[in-house]
Amino acid sequence: MRVVVVGNGMVGHHFVEALLDRAAPGQIELSVFGAEALPAYDRVHLSEYFQTKSASQLMLADAATYQERGVKLYLNDAVESIDTVAKTVKSSAGVAVEYDQLVLATGSYPFVPPIIGNDRENTFVYRTIDDLEKITAAAEKGAKVGVVIGGGLLGLEAAKALKDLGMQAHVVEFAPRLMAVQLDQGGGDLLKQKIEDLGVGVHLSKATSQIVDGEAHLHRLEFSDGTSLETDLILFSAGIRPEDSLARETGLELGERGGIKIDNQCRTSDASIYAIGECALWEGRIFGLVAPGYTMAKAAADQIVGTPTEFTGADMSTKLKLMGVDVASIGDAQAQTAGARVYTYYNQPDEVYKKLVVSQDNKTLLGAVLVGDTEDYGTLLQYKLNAIALPEFPEALILPHRGDDAQTGLGVAALPETAQICSCHSVSKGDVRQAVQGGCCSVGDVKGATKAGTGCGGCVPLLTNLVNHELEELGVEVSRDICEHFPHTRQELYHLVRIGEVKSFAEMLHKHGKGDGCEICKPAIGSILSSCWNDYVLDDKHISLQDTNDIYLGNMQKDGTYSVVPRIAGGEITPDKLIVLGEVARDFDLYTKITGGQRVDLFGAQLHQLPQIWNRLVQAGFETGHAYGKSVRTVKSCVGSTWCRYGVDDSVGLAIDIENRYKGVRAPHKIKFAVSGCTRECAEAQSKDFGVIATENGWNLYVCGNGGMKPRHADLFATDLDRDTLIRYIDRLMMFYIRTADRLQRTSVWMDNLEGGLDYLREVIIEDSLGLGEQLEAEMALNISNYQCEWATTLDNPERLKRFSHFINSDETDANLTFVKEREQIRPATPEEKLQLIAKAS
Amino acid sequence: MSWTSVCKLNDIAPDTGICALVAGEQVAVFRQASTDRLFAVGNYDPVGNANVLSRGLLAQLGDKFTVASPLYKQHYCLNSGVCLENSELSIPVYEVHSRDGVVEVRI
Numbered sequence: 025m026r027v028v029v030v031g032n033g034m035v036g037h038h039f040v041e042a043l044l045d046r047a048a049p050g051q052i053e054l055s056v057f058g059a060e061a062l063p064a065y066d067r068v069h070l071s072e073y074f075q076t077k078s079a080s081q082l083m084l085a086d087a088a089t090y091q092e093r094g095v096k097l098y099l100n101d102a103v104e105s106i107d108t109v110a111k112t113v114k115s116s117a118g119v120a121v122e123y124d125q126l127v128l129a130t131g132s133y134p135f136v137p138p139i140i141g142n143d144r145e146n147t148f149v150y151r152t153i154d155d156l157e158k159i160t161a162a163a164e165k166g167a168k169v170g171v172v173i174g175g176g177l178l179g180l181e182a183a184k185a186l187k188d189l190g191m192q193a194h195v196v197e198f199a200p201r202l203m204a205v206q207l208d209q210g211g212g213d214l215l216k217q218k219i220e221d222l223g224v225g226v227h228l229s230k231a232t233s234q235i236v237d238g239e240a241h242l243h244r245l246e247f248s249d250g251t252s253l254e255t256d257l258i259l260f261s262a263g264i265r266p267e268d269s270l271a272r273e274t275g276l277e278l279g280e281r282g283g284i285k286i287d288n289q290c291r292t293s294d295a296s297i298y299a300i301g302e303c304a305l306w307e308g309r310i311f312g313l314v315a316p317g318y319t320m321a322k323a324a325a326d327q328i329v330g331t332p333t334e335f336t337g338a339d340m341s342t343k344l345k346l347m348g349v350d351v352a353s354i355g356d357a358q359a360q361t362a363g364a365r366v367y368t369y370y371n372q373p374d375e376v377y378k379k380l381v382v383s384q385d386n387k388t389l390l391g392a393v394l395v396g397d398t399e400d401y402g403t404l405l406q407y408k409l410n411a412i413a414l415p416e417f418p419e420a421l422i423l424p425h426r427g428d429d430a431q432t433g434l435g436v437a438a439l440p441e442t443a444q445i446c447s448c449h450s451v452s453k454g455d456v457r458q459a460v461q462g463g464c465c466s467v468g469d470v471k472g473a474t475k476a477g478t479g480c481g482g483c484v485p486l487l488t489n490l491v492n493h494e495l496e497e498l499g500v501e502v503s504r505d506i507c508e509h510f511p512h513t514r515q516e517l518y519h520l521v522r523i524g525e526v527k528s529f530a531e532m533l534h535k536h537g538k539g540d541g542c543e544i545c546k547p548a549i550g551s552i553l554s555s556c557w558n559d560y561v562l563d564d565k566h567i568s569l570q571d572t573n574d575i576y577l578g579n580m581q582k583d584g585t586y587s588v589v590p591r592i593a594g595g596e597i598t599p600d601k602l603i604v605l606g607e608v609a610r611d612f613d614l615y616t617k618i619t620g621g622q623r624v625d626l627f628g629a630q631l632h633q634l635p636q637i638w639n640r641l642v643q644a645g646f647e648t649g650h651a652y653g654k655s656v657r658t659v660k661s662c663v664g665s666t667w668c669r670y671g672v673d674d675s676v677g678l679a680i681d682i683e684n685r686y687k688g689v690r691a692p693h694k695i696k697f698a699v700s701g702c703t704r705e706c707a708e709a710q711s712k713d714f715g716v717i718a719t720e721n722g723w724n725l726y727v728c729g730n731g732g733m734k735p736r737h738a739d740l741f742a743t744d745l746d747r748d749t750l751i752r753y754i755d756r757l758m759m760f761y762i763r764t765a766d767r768l769q770r771t772s773v774w775m776d777n778l779e780g781g782l783d784y785l786r787e788v789i790i791e792d793s794l795g796l797g798e799q800l801e802a803e804m805a806l807n808i809s810n811y812q813c814e815w816a817t818t819l820d821n822p823e824r825l826k827r828f829s830h831f832i833n834s835d836e837t838d839a840n841l842t843f844v845k846e847r848e849q850i851r852p853a854t855p856e857e858k859l860q861l862i863a864k865a866s
Numbered sequence: 867m868s869w870t871s872v873c874k875l876n877d878i879a880p881d882t883g884i885c886a887l888v889a890g891e892q893v894a895v896f897r898q899a900s901t902d903r904l905f906a907v908g909n910y911d912p913v914g915n916a917n918v919l920s921r922g923l924l925a926q927l928g929d930k931f932t933v934a935s936p937l938y939k940q941h942y943c944l945n946s947g948v949c950l951e952n953s954e955l956s957i958p959v960y961e962v963h964s965r966d967g968v969v970e971v972r973i
Contacts, residue, residue, distance in 0.1 A: 509926070540881075540900050542925035543934035568881035568899075571923065572936035575882075580936055584916040827884075830917075832873045834887040838917050840910075855915070 025052055027328060028113055028123040030103045030270065032058030034067060035301030035317035036129030037085045042325035044093055051329070054095045055121045057113070059102035060152060063087055068314055071185040073156050080743045082153070088703060096121075106274040108294050125296055125328050128271060128284060129321075132264035132302035132312070137173070141235030146242055147258040150182040159259070163189040167256035169241055170194070173232060174261035175202040180346045182261050183224055187347075194225035194253060196245065198262075201228060206342060206353035210368060211393040214377040218349045218396070227253065264312055266303045279305040288334045290324040298324045311338055315447060339409060339447075343394075343401045352398040355408050356381050356391035364390055367419040371396075378422040380404075387413055392422075402486045410443045436490040445490060446483045451476035453490065460494040467491050468773040472734055477776075484779055506767065507544040510537040514548055514692065514767045521552050522763075522803075528553070528565040547571040548767045551654055554690040555762045556803070558810035560817055562824055573652035576828070577814055578634055581627060583841060583852040586634060588614070588626040589651035590641050591687060594661045594679035594699075595622025604644040612637055615849045620731075621658030621696065623649060628850055630837055632829045638815045647687070647813040654768070655690040656697070659683040660708070664701030665718075673718035675701035678747070682716075685751070688811055689758065689804075692765040692774075696730070710738045713771040714754055719743070723750045727757060727785070728771040736772040739782050742790060752801065756789045759800035869963075869970040876967070883933065885909050885920035888971050893960055894920035895969060896944060898931055905944035906962035906971050911935045912955050919957070 027043065029036050040056060058064070063085040073082060090097045101117045106126065114120045134149035136142050146162050149155055150172075163170075163186075170186035172179045175197030186193040195202070201212025202219070216226045231248040238244035238254040245253045266283040277285045277293035283305025290298045290306075301317035302310060311317060316338030326333035343352035359366050363384030370377050374396070381391035389407040394400060400422060406412065407421075415421070441454040451474045459473040467488050471477050477484045504513045510532075512520065517532075526532050529549050533541060541549075550569030554561060561567075561574055573579050578586030590605070605624050609616045612633055614626040629637055638648075651657065661679035665671030679699040689695075698709035699716045709715025715726035721744040729738025742753060765774040778784050787793040818824050830838045842858050843850040853861065872886035872895065880899035885892055892909035909917045914937035922933040925941060932941040932950060941950040942957050949955035961972040 508928070540898070540924070540926035540931070542927060543923040543939065544925075546923055546925075564879060567879050568924065572921070575921065580918070580921075582914065582916065582937065584914075584918040584921075584937075826877070827879075830885060831887045831892075832877060832884040836887060838892075840917050 025328075026122055026124045027052055027054050027127065028121055028125075029054070029056045029127045029129060030113065031129035031131055031301075031303075032056050032060070032064050032085070032097070032099070033129060033131045033301070034064060034084065034314050035131070035321050036127075037064030038318045039127055039129060039300060039321035039325055040085075040090075040095060042322045043328060044095075046325050046329045046331070055098070055123075056090070056095055057098045057101055057103045057115055059100070060154070061100045062153060063090070063097065063099060065153065067151070070150070070153075070156065071181050071188070073153060079153055080740075103270060106270065106297075108274060108297070111296065123296070125298065127324060127328075128292070128297065128299040128303060129301050130267040130270060130303045132310075133267050134260060135263045135265045136260045137232070137262050139232050139234060141243070142260070144235055144243060144258075146256060147235075147260070149260050150178065150185070156185070159185070159257070160189065162257050163191060167191060167242075169255045170257040170259065171196055171245060171253060171255040172259045172261050173245075174263065175199070175226070175228070176205065176261065176263065177203060177342075177344070177346070179259075179261035180219070182259050183219075184347045186257070186259065187222075187224060191257070192223075192225070194227060194255065195219070196227045196230050196232065196247075196253070198231055199228070202226065203351070203353075206357055206393075207351070207395070208358050208379060208393050210370060210379060211351075211353075211357075211377050211395045214370075214375060214395045215346075215349060215351060218375060219347060222347055224347070225253075264302060264310075266305065266310055268303055271299065271303070279308065283310050286320075286335075288336065289327050290320050290335055291327075298327070300324050306335065306337065309337075311340070313338075313340060313342065316340070341405055341408070343398050350394070350396060350398040352392070352394040352401040354392040354401070354404055355389070357393045359391065361390050367422065369419070369422045371424075380418055380422055382414060382418050386418065389414060389418070394422075402483065406439055406443055406486075410440050412438060412440070436486070436493045439490075445487055446474075446476035449475040456487065456490050457494055460491060460498065464491075465495065465500065466773075466777070468769070468777045471776045472736075472773070506548055507542055509533065509539045509541050509545050510549075512536065514552070515764050517549060518552050518555075518763055521549070522556050526553075527557060527559075529569050530565065543571070544767070547574075547654075550574070551690050551692065551767075555807065558688075558690075558807045560812065561814060562818060576631065576634065577648060577652055577818065578629065579652050581852070584838065585627070585841065585852075586629045586631070587651070588629050588634070588637055588641075589619065589623055589649040590646035591649040591683070592623045593683040593687070594659055594676050596661075596676055596680060601644060601646070604640070604646075608637055608640050611640075613850055615851060619651075619658075620660075622660050623651075623658060625651070628843065628852075630830065630841065632835075632837065635819060635825050635828050639819055642813070642816050642819060648815040650688050650814075653688070653690055654693050655688055656683075656686040656695045658696060660696070660698040660712070662700050662704075662706035664699075668701060670704060671701040671718070672703075672720060673701055673723070675699040675707065675716075675718060678716065678723070679707075682751075682754070685808060686754075686758065688814075689762075689807055691758070691762050693768050693770045695758070695761075695771070711735065712738060714738075714757065716750065722746050725750060725753060727782075728775040730770050730772050732770075734772075739775075741782070741786065752797075753789055755804040756797055756800040757785070759804050760785075760788060760796070763800075867972055869972045871968045871970045873969050874967055875964045875969055878969070881924050883920040883922070883924070885917070886969075886971060888960075888973055891973055892917050893971055893973065894933070895962055895971065896920075896924055896933060898924065898944075903931075904962045904964060904969060905931065906960040907933070907942065907944060907947055908958040908960075910957065911937055911940075912949075912957065913938055913940055 065082040101115045103113045104116050105114045112122050134151050170191040171194045172183045173196050175195045183193045183195050202215050233248045241254040242256045268284050271284045284299040286299050286304045292299050300320035323333045323335040341354040359381045364381050367380040376396040379393040392404045439453050443453040459470045464470045477487045505511050546569040609626050614628050617625050619625050659679040659682045661675045664675035696712045697714045698707040698712045700707040700709045701718050711729050711731050715738045717724045723745045724743045725741045726738035727741040842853040844853045870888045878897040883896040894909040896905045909919050922936045925932050925934045931944045947956040947959040
């Protein structure tokens with residue numbers, strides 16, 4: 025089936041993803057037209073562009089991914105006409121594509137009020153990255169004062185952008201309050217006060233009659249009440265209008281005031297054409313938020329692959345932070361429902377305003393407004409969406425909880441099974457319950473299984489409550505203590521070690537624990553001691569803490585023998601060293617295999633052989649590979665620009681430097697790296713804890729991916745970094761992980777469990793929001809400076825070597841070990857083979 | 867059977883174990899530090915089917931001293947030899963003491 029999508033904005037892109045996820049391979053031939061030069065990006069967070077000056081942070085789609093998934097993407101090329109008889113679209117560049125199903129996701133355009141002078145120079149709208157670049161250019165040319173016409177959600181975002189650009193910003197609004205659609209007068213008044221406190225001028229009930237030449241500044245806005253305001257730059261943000269011109273020319277049915285009419289299946293008046301997002305008109309309404317657009321995109325995708333579905337409207341409740349001010353609005357915020365009653369709480373000193381709108385019988389919640397404190401949003405939204413009966417005194421829901429007041433928030437137990445917990449991924453309470461009953465034991469597990477909380481992250485507190493509640497219901501005690509010996513989490517233990525400068529397990533047990541310790545707390549604290557001070561792990565005071573592998577510096581296999589993995593940084597090895605590996609393997613008859621991390625693994629070494637093997641390896645210049653530790657493992661690399669025709673930068677050189685920098689650093693779990701020399705990504709860096717990919721302008725850093733049981737793609741963390749910045753970020757990321765993760769928690773689950781996820785991590789690492797940056801770097805520097813090859817140290821110490829023998833009182837070896845040959849190498853004998861061998865011998 | 871001396875007490879690092887060969891049997895001997903006690907059990911892990919228990923971590927669980935198998939982490943009580951995760955499984959327990967700084971085992 026041939027599907028054509030007109031428009032590559034957020035909703036158009038969401039549709040492409042939704043359709044590809046639903047369609048069988050080869051079922052759909054998909055073509056996408058985008059009028060902008062860039063593929064889909066995040067318009068909701070447009071003002072962040074001014075902080076990062078990088079479009080890549082906002083990107084949702086990229087041309088390469090589309091290509092990989094078989095989608096034809098035409099950018100910078102708008103569709104000009106649709107022939108509904110021949111079922112063909114034609115673009116401005118002259119491309120003609122036939123369709124079976126056509127999807128219009130043309131979005132909207134900013135409404136510029138018909139004011140005299142609205143086309144003067146330095147007047148802009150706020151919609152695309154292109155618009156932002158023009159505004160930035162004007163600021164650089166010396167615009168000092170900027171006015172936004174329109175005090176809605178987007179207008180306030182735009183005012184923030186002007187302020188961030190260093191301008192004196194003003195907001196001019198026609199209505200008597202800010203955010204007139206979402207707020208009531210009380211909430212609007214407080215928001216105005218807060219925004220004025222931030223230094224932004226707010227002018228309400230102002231109708232601009234004309235824009236003329238100013239005296240001190242370029243423009244003068246003249247208002248109908250006789251007042252005026254001078255400014256260098258004007259931004260129009262007075263609402264949106266559906267972009268329906270293509271539909272109009274095609275003859276599709278439109279609403280009286282514009283918008284492409286759609287039915288409950290998102291179909292237009294032509295059954296082969298769908299419309300979704302801000303260009304679509306459903307039951308007389310245009311939805312100017314992204315979430316309803318996504319819902320339509322999913323509905324259209326379902327319909328096209330033949331799954332019957334309905335779009336039945338969308339909740340327009342919203343919670344956001346505007347210039348640092350928390351604002352939320354639910355349902356009927358202005359109490360327009362007949363008989364509605366209102367409860368209001370206003371706290372002037374703390375600048376908090378809350379309002380509840382309830383039904384005449386006081387039983388159901390109709391709407392709410394929250395300004396200055398939106399903590400109750402999640403609870404109130406559940407009351408509204410699920411029509412849950414209100415408590416006897418509904419005002420308790422918004423009054424502050426002081427002292428020993430009984431908990432008034434909505435207990436998760438009261439939510440119905442169908443209650444939507446995560447609206448980004450449509451996860452219900454029932455889905456979460458099922459995940460917990462299916463074996464998920466933590467919020468991280470549930471996120472992995474259901475995707476809940478991995479969109480905007482707003483539901484994570486509610487999700488956490490629900491998961492803990494469900495676990496308790498199942499009789500699982502939710503204790504975050506690491507074990508019975510220490511009443512602390514791993515993170516707390518880390519701080520106790522670091523701040524108390526604790527140097528041994530015995531000291532830790534004495535100061536903060538009880539009893540003798542177990543196989544949970546011993547290796548965990550051993551790892552923390554190593555992360556902090558990086559002492560020799562087989563030292564007397566640490567040896568009893570080391571787990572199966574660390575205690576003999578090898579990886580124990582199923583028969584009790586060990587495997588040996590020397591470090592081969594970046595996967596680069598000289599022929600001479602490779603020959604040594606071969607000779608050692610041959611001389612000790614070790615099974616030899618290449619690992620996924622570009623190293624060589626030698627299996628079947630017995631305890632007494634380990635020092636002999638390592639003696640030869642260390643002599644030849646090898647170091648331990650720490651394959652046995654919960655520590656930095658390998659930095660995989662592709663061959664890079666030195667040899668590869670397509671290479672953009674020296675991936676091998678960087679991989680070797682990274683591996684040598686972090687080798688042996690112990691962490692809550694193993695850490696894998698990779699470096700690719702170009703976007704072809706041959707080193708598979710996006711499946712690693714830390715992945716680096718060369719670009720024309722530096723290095724892109726990806727974080728928190730992994731392979732294994734639950735593969736997870738790494739997330740793009742920062743782009744076009746120079747080498748020093750890259751290393752600084754990795755230093756900080758690793759130390760922050762070591763500091764805050766749970767035991768045996770890999771970076772992906774760790775990030776999922778951080779409230780705020782990737783964005784929070786960026787704040788901490790890039791913006792240094794916690795002021796920890798230098799400290800984290802110093803801690804990493806200390807760890808690196810104490811590096812030692814544990815095998816070299818062990819070989820130099822005859823006392824330590826005594827332990828490397830199967831029996832303390834005999835030179836005999838373990839008679840239970842038997843090997844057979846397979847494909848010319850040894851392997852452990854199966855139980856049947858052992859019996860046969862014994863029978864033969866006797 | 868009489869006592870067999872296997873090693874010096876100081877050959878066993880506190881809170882770790884060693885393996886000794888006593889009359890053809892593999893015996894895991896552990897030195898528990900806080901109570902200054904010795905434990906001796908069979909070295910064979912009946913779940914992993916390998917001679918590895920002397921290389922496990924000592925773990926105190928409630929009032930029991932146990933060793934955690936280095937292969938699959940089952941706990942074996944060092945007093946009774948019973949597996950905590952599966953009471954039908956157990957490992958042999960032997961007598962052990964130290965005399966004049968020498969560790970002796972009787973099986």
